[in-house]
Amino acid sequence: MTSTSSAASSGLSWEELVTTALLGTDRRTPPGSGSGREAPVALLDAAAVETVRRRAGIRPVRAAVRPEPAPADGRPPLPPAATRRLATLLADRPGAGGGRRGTAPDLMELLPQWLALANAYGYAAPPEALPALLDAARGRTDLRPAALAFAGVRALWLARLNPDWRFALRAAPGGGAALPGPGEPERVRRLWQEGLFAERVALLTALRAHDPGTARELLASTWPTERAEDRLMFLDALRAGLAAEDEPFLEGALADRSRNVRATAAELLSALPSSALAGRMARRATACVAVDHTRGTPTLVVEAPHECDPGMERDGVQPKAPAGRGERSWWLGQLVEAAPLGAWSRRFGGRTPEEIVALPVADDWQGELHGAWCRAAVRQRDAGWSRALLGAPSTPEAGGPGAVSLAERAKLLATIDAGERAEWVAGFIGTHGLSEAFQLLGVCAVPWAPPLGRAVVDALDIARDAGSYPWSFSGVMGLAERCLDPVEAVRLDPLAAAAEEPENAAPGAGGYWAEAFQRLTSTLRLRAAMQAELAPL
Template sequence: MTRTPTPTDARVPTPVTAPPGAWEELVRAALLGTDRRTPPGCAPGAHAPTALLDAAAAETVRRRAGLRPAPAGRRPEPAPEDRRPPLPAAAARRLTTLLTDRPGAAGGGRRGTAPDLMELLPQWLAAANAHGFAPPPETLPALLDAARGRTDLRPAALAFAGPRGLWLARLNPDWRFALRATPGGGTALPGPEAAEQVRRLWEEGLFAERVALLAALRSRDPAGARALLASTWPTERAEDRLMFLDSLRSGLEPADEPFLEAALSDRSRNVRATAAELLSALPDSALAARMAARAVTCVFLDRTLEPPAIAVEAPHECDPGMERDGVVARPPSGRGARSWWLGQLVEAAPLAAWTSRFGGRSAEEIVALPVTDDWQGDLHAAWCRAAVRQRDGTWARALLGAPTAPEAGGPGAVSLAERAKLLGTLGPDERAAWVAGFIATHGLSEAFQLLGMCTVPWAPPLGRAVVDALDIARDAGSYPWSFSGVMGLAERCLDPSEAGRLDGLLAIPDESEDAAPGAGGYWAEAFQRLVTTLRLRAAMAEELRAG
């Protein structure tokens, strides 16, 4: 008995199988659309899309069925054991929150009162590493993702991730940065007895691995790192030589001088300049002596003046000897050649040379001397760079001057950046005291860069100076976002014990007639966020101590 076709049967297209080798054509038809390109083995018309899917399904089965079984891949090695103690339970939950929460801004661009958790993650990692804890294994993917997106997190995040983090990074190309940051592609630095393993990694490793190896070896065996670098130095590319040479900054010592002196004859101008900079940081080097001999002929005390003043006769040319010693002959645009050469000579000369040059005067007395013919800015700026390069706290103090001086720039510093660099040569307590005095005298408008040089948490005098200055700015009716950078620093750097002292700032103050509209509410919100963040930081520290 023959079945009568139904209307439904009439709408079902005949199954279609694409001819062999038609996969690429099916893909093109799918991308362009069946109304523009008829699939292979299919009839044009309204049923073409369905026919295309049928043909693709059949071709997929055919392609899979045609694959020959391959040998199973090698199973990964088991994850190494992490012998560090596990995080306390509360700290583990806190880590998960820090890695996953993304607090959004409040309406109208306002941050609201919620702490910025991602900004607290670096501080949390530093504290966890100080306690020597190991992370929960399930948090490692999120931890590596966070480090991938923020290079500033990587050192602390990778130290916290430990051996299991490096093991996991080998399994995901997105986390290869972790292997590049570790000598040997995620393995520990070979021990002193594995000299051949070190040499093989140096000669055959990727560039990033070689840089990491050299830096790690430099911290353990400076002479060995220097010998390793010298063994392949002539064959390295100029850009690689520059990066390798930069690794000698760590642990720079007089024994590096012969290698650096030879690098002054390098083919690359940048390599020569870096070698000269490193040699000038060694006050007893031959280059420092040559630079001092040149510099003191350009700067002298003119006793014919009353009072005596420093006179300057800048170089009239840049001779080949100066160029070999790292002096760049061509000045930048807008800079005079003679002042450019003078600055390079002075900043490379040992600062001790100026004491004898100026009759035994101290650094403070030398900086206080007047300078003729508008050379003071150039001369003092060069001395600032020399003090930073030679890590000379005595000259840094003289150039900084008293923080309460009317001139915010001090007697020698010519810019905020110079002041910040000079502060870096002082001890943490002295640095904090100087910045506190600066803020008390000059306010916060120029203090952001200086605050960034202070250790965390801020010393109590510095913390009080910052809070008092913020309170003064609030009373003046200014908008708080003018101080958002300082407020953000305060959230991360104030000692959490200061939270209770800030409770009096949480109320919305009465606004004066000349205050910015709504400023009081914004300030109350900003101080509320500050207090909430400080208390959160205190809780984080307590959770880590609980272990």
């Protein structure tokens, strides 16, 4: 027997072989082997023999249960061109270009829009794309609702087999299991009493959409025994389809032992203009504001509450003011915010919202009063009051007296019709430019209406002619790539050509602008191609 074969049959344990390999055969020679160059070969032979021995000694185990076949997806398949486009979009990764993209479109930013279109047409996801879809949704939470809706039931089947995709089960109602409907009362009762919290929330939300009364009764049946944090989440589900029939339940929740639950119940009741709480808030709020006719011009005078009594606390008024806020102004704002806006016209002799907002306010109370009216208009979705508080987009400082910030203007705009909203933002841009328009553009419907699209393109052209770099407008450019109507690409072609730079322009600004417009144009044309590929034949 040679030294090599004797080392291989030496019976060394696997642990000893690993130790020898880690130390090196120069420091630890395997027993029965030669030294020098023969030792490593002997060690490998011994490892091979031990591997065969260990495998031969494994006892067979019972075969695992095969998973159930993936469920069928009955939706129509994607057109072939759209399938290829999806693969391209999913293959793109942030930073894949290693720097500037130049004129190339950002494909990952187009994926949300592609998914929205595919879901609108009701297509099924190609099976081979499901792993990449799940990976994309795992990395971007903003993609998850649309990606999981498009991926369908087969994605949930896959997610049960891969721990990396378990988020899909958590995001799906009931963990991907079919929820019982209103016609299955026994299943509804069992799941409500025995299900996990996420399943119960999903059940309540689903029932609320189809049978609000049953959902409310189900919640009331276990309400006293629920944990405070769970009661808050369940109460939030009542926002959908909120109606006068919910008032008795919400009135009862005003006496809840949790302050957050009481506050949420009060907020929901204040969104019902005919509720008893709204009436109580209207009486309190209107008692604090009056019209003074003794001045040259009718003027609003404010007498804020001097205390936060137990009744106010029960109706959701927070007694402790935040740091930097006066108590009386804090209480006044909460009362006005929760009062039905229709109460003010009755209080002020039938004046319209525009006439009320136009009245001067004495003693520096205007910001507090109008800010509270802004919050009330958003909560009550009152387009008339929102228009009055927004004012004309061309007015100085771009706002009505109540719109004290861009964030508030954006919230007010969200309550009015999409076409009117686009017209208002277009007027704002025409007067004030793009520097402050980013938040306002974000609430406009996609694709942007023609007047808004023209206003954005014209403002970008003006900014280019001013000679600055385009980086100051990168946010607006990014929005334009996703939101401009693709038909605007024709108007952008002249801007994509490099132009002569004015004398006062920043060095190289013209080239950077041309590159930005070329990227915008190519993105719009790509979006047009996406739409054509997804359109049913």
